[in-house]
Amino acid sequence: MMNDPKTRLRRTMMFVPGNSPKMINSADIYGADSLMFDVEDAIAVTEKDTARYLVANALKTLKFHSETVVRINHPTQTPFGIDDLKVILPAKPDMIRLPKVEDVSEVELVTGEIERVEKENGWPEGTINIIGAIESVKGLYNVREICRHPRLIAIALGAEDFIANLKTQRTKTGIELYYARSQILMAARDAEIQCMDTVFSDVRDMEGFEREVTNSRDMGFDGKSVIHPKQITEVHRIYTPDDKQLTHALKVLAAFDDSLKNHKGVLAVDGKMIDGPIVVRAQRIVDQAKAAGIDVEKKREEI
Numbered sequence: 175m176m177n178d179p180k181t182r183l184r185r186t187m188m189f190v191p192g193n194s195p196k197m198i199n200s201a202d203i204y205g206a207d208s209l210m211f212d213v214e215d216a217i218a219v220t221e222k223d224t225a226r227y228l229v230a231n232a233l234k235t236l237k238f239h240s241e242t243v244v245r246i247n248h249p250t251q252t253p254f255g256i257d258d259l260k261v262i263l264p265a266k267p268d269m270i271r272l273p274k275v276e277d278v279s280e281v282e283l284v285t286g287e288i289e290r291v292e293k294e295n296g297w298p299e300g301t302i303n304i305i306g307a308i309e310s311v312k313g314l315y316n317v318r319e320i321c322r323h324p325r326l327i328a329i330a331l332g333a334e335d336f337i338a339n340l341k342t343q344r345t346k347t348g349i350e351l352y353y354a355r356s357q358i359l360m361a362a363r364d365a366e367i368q369c370m371d372t373v374f375s376d377v378r379d380m381e382g383f384e385r386e387v388t389n390s391r392d393m394g395f396d397g398k399s400v401i402h403p404k405q406i407t408e409v410h411r412i413y414t415p416d417d418k419q420l421t422h423a424l425k426v427l428a429a430f431d432d433s434l435k436n437h438k439g440v441l442a443v444d445g446k447m448i449d450g451p452i453v454v455r456a457q458r459i460v461d462q463a464k465a466a467g468i469d470v471e472k473k474r475e476e477i
């Protein structure tokens with residue numbers, strides 16, 4: 175689960191402004207699963223050049239434990255995107271984030287640039303992957319086809335741009351995003367790729383943040399984009415199975431194994447009936463716990 179780019183743990187993807195040497199230098203210490211160096215909307219037009227060279231240089235010279243992602247400018251809607259790719263791709267990030275994606279042809283365009291650089295450098299195909307971000311109604315209407323592109327290994331929601339396009343505003347209930355979140359999730363699951371929820375912009379409101387992350391997790395998102403290091407710990411806590419969930423999942427798997435070996439019929443654990451989907455969910459909890467670094471074998475011996 176950890177090493178396959180399609181399934182690796184992505185509870186958090188932290189935006190790091192690409193024009194800040196200080197933030198780029200220290201970003202890796204906070205333990206985000208992925209770091210997303212931004213040369214798009216966090217960067218003023220006059221700083222685009224500086225940011226893309228700064229990020230490329232950091233990728234070439236610094237050692238990152240987290241996965242590295244670069245959010246480029248849109249390759250056709252802006253004059254900066256193709257230049258971003260030319261400078262960033264040779265620095266070999268793990269992923270490119272394609273913002274404001276509206277059509278699968280845009281994924282194809284970025285894929286062409288990636289393939290060219292992979293060939294030039296003798297890197298295996300698939301060295302650099304793509305995560306798309308849906309940030310408009312048009313993108314949402316095309317999300318199924320976008321998600322099915324073979325280079326895309328994850329899709330994200332960009333809520334601030336999305337609600338501007340929808341002509342509304344963000345509320346505490348999140349009602350304005352409910353349809354978009356659901357649709358993006360369905361498309362991701364249909365294409366068997368990961369799905370990241372959007373940023374929560376008020377870094378002081380940790381109560382609101384906890385509520386939003388819990389809802390994202392319960393809807394089915396694999397993780398969340400974050401903008402500040404203090405949001406990372408909270409997302410990891412909410413996205414990591416707790417002791418009770420892990421114990422129950424291990425009991426379910428043990429009972430299921432036992433039933434297969436001994437040809438038993440209907441099963442129950444702690445008074446609840448166990449059937450196929452419950453076993454699948456238990457396995458997912460165990461996989462998530464393992465990926466988060468929990469010693470699952472030790473726990474299995476304890477119960």
Ligand SMILES: CC(C)(COP(=O)(O)OP(=O)(O)OC[C@H]1O[C@@H](n2cnc3c(N)ncnc32)[C@H](O)[C@@H]1OP(=O)(O)O)[C@@H](O)C(=O)NCCC(=O)NCCSC(=O)C[C@@](O)(CC(=O)O)C(=O)O
Pocket residue numbers: 188189190191196197198200201212215216307309330331332333334335336371372373377399401402403
């Ligand atoms: C908010 C603030 C200015 C506060 O900074 P402050 O410095 O006042 O905060 P402090 O509390 O003092 O920081 C304590 C220590 O952490 C360090 N530190 C803080 N943040 C860090 C970080 N991100 N990376 C590394 N290091 C960091 C800091 O350097 C300090 O280090 P030290 O001095 O050594 O102690 C800062 O966080 C920040 O810039 N965030 C990123 C904002 C950003 O990128 N927005 C664009 C992406 S969204 C978008 O575009 C919308 C979207 O597209 C999204 C979608 O698609 O989902 C859509 O449409 O919805």
Ligand SMILES: [Mg+2]
Pocket residue numbers: 215273309332333334335
């Ligand atoms: Mg945006």
